[in-house]
Amino acid sequence: MxxxxxxxxxxxxxxxxxxxxxxxxxxxxxxxxxxxxxxxxxxxxxxxxxxxxxxxxxxxxxxxxxxxxxxxxxxxxxxxxxxxxxxxxxxxxxxxxxxxxxxxxxxxxxxxxxxxxxxxxxxxxxxxxxxxxxxxxxxxxxxxxxxxxxxxxxxxxxxxxxxxxxxxxxxxxxxxxxxxSAKDFSEVHPGGALGLKLNKAVSEIFLKKTQVCTNDSVFDVILEITKSRLGATVVIEKERVVGIITDGDLRRTFQSNINLEQMSAKDIMTRNPITIAESLNLKESLEIMNEKKIMHLVVIRDSNYLGLLHMHDLIDLGKND
The missing domain is CATH 3.40.50.10490 (Glucose-6-phosphate isomerase like protein; domain 1)
Incomplete structure (x- = not known):
């Protein structure tokens, strides 16, 4: 044998x-x-x-x-x-x-x-x-x-x-x-995994809650982004969303030759990030990402931060289709 x-x-x-x-x-x-x-x-x-x-x-x-x-x-x-x-x-x-x-x-x-x-x-x-x-x-x-x-x-x-x-x-x-796009794919696959799942509300999928405070150091930001594996983290002040920091923001900061030890999250964040309600369906969320050319959406409930939605979360829904 x-x-x-x-x-x-x-x-x-x-x-x-x-x-x-x-x-x-x-x-x-x-x-x-x-x-x-x-x-x-x-x-x-x-x-x-x-x-x-x-x-x-x-x-x-x-x-x-x-x-x-x-x-x-x-x-x-x-x-x-x-x-x-x-x-x-x-x-x-x-x-x-x-x-x-x-x-x-x-x-x-x-x-x-x-x-x-x-x-x-x-x-x-x-x-x-x-x-x-x-x-x-x-x-x-x-x-x-x-x-x-x-x-x-x-x-x-x-x-x-x-x-x-x-x-x-x-x-x-x-x-x-x-x-x-994935949205187009879902339209012609209404019975497939991606088509069905994109019609769900954002609240129906697991969201990772990654966050830092405005005064956290750049080093703390790097640790949080690395830990969450989302390529971004949300900046919180007094329990409110005030900004978002992506890996792209970090790269631009590193290339600016600024003294990172003197900088905090509020210095490198993008202010007033786009937020969506948890009741929004995933297809509409994807449309916003495509229109705004962004990879992340901050999910909230009555102004309270719930988690970060990444475009890859939506793509991954259809992997078993």
Missing amino acids: LNHNKKIKSILTDVFNHQIENIERNKSILNEQLCDIVTKIYECKGKLVITGVGKNAIISKKIVSTLISTKQNAYYLHGNDAVHGDLGVINEDDIVMLISKSGNTYEIKKIINFLKKKNIPIIALTSNSRSFLALESNFKCIYNIKKESSAGNIAPTTSLITCQLIGDAIAVALMNLRNF
Whole structure:
């Protein structure tokens, strides 16, 4: 059994190493052509249709699923269905991505002929730069596969992971171009963990209560921020919130070459921080953070300080989604 497991571990290690080497090798596709593909999709007035056959159909569906979940107008079309009547779903304002390792399958050729007649832009995702797909496309992403990780170079493995990675990279780039936020994510995931939890009131989640007094030293402030791990602490005077100190405030203080021993919390704090009532829901709290471009909100109840809400608290809610 020991020798058997040793052999299995060796095989698994070889597969992992092969995939890692392949990813490193394919960094060369991070070029202007791929940037042009992202831009073309971003500027598309219609929808992005992604199609493939066999295992590439599964990858196509996964990429579309990611795009749709991030509010990108996308549609999955199986290659076999496409050539048997479903090409009618493609409109003149759309753009079509075809995924095919060989780029020469029967379905791919038929789909391309249809698209060319309609003057619909074609994006090629293939490993064959001389294929029908690559030569007839308007935009191309040619990935480099020396061999699959499967025994005998038979089962598509490495090629699928590469296509998936490229699809994910495109999706994330589009998310950033559209400033897609956690709030946007919650809107299209009302049944998911993040969508459900962002509708809760602030009072329903655990808040860390981190604070210092106005006369506390800068050293005390550093200790408190480090202890709370929130990247900030609230400044209290006579049981009232008068300011907030973030790690950014500390950095600016250190860079000013001022004698820190002569400074206290009130000297480096940001006065009158933004506060919210505990009854506010988490989605509205996130909107305030995005609008004000801040990471923290001070939570109060009738002017009494309850705790500090960090944006990461909201992001962490959806980790199990």
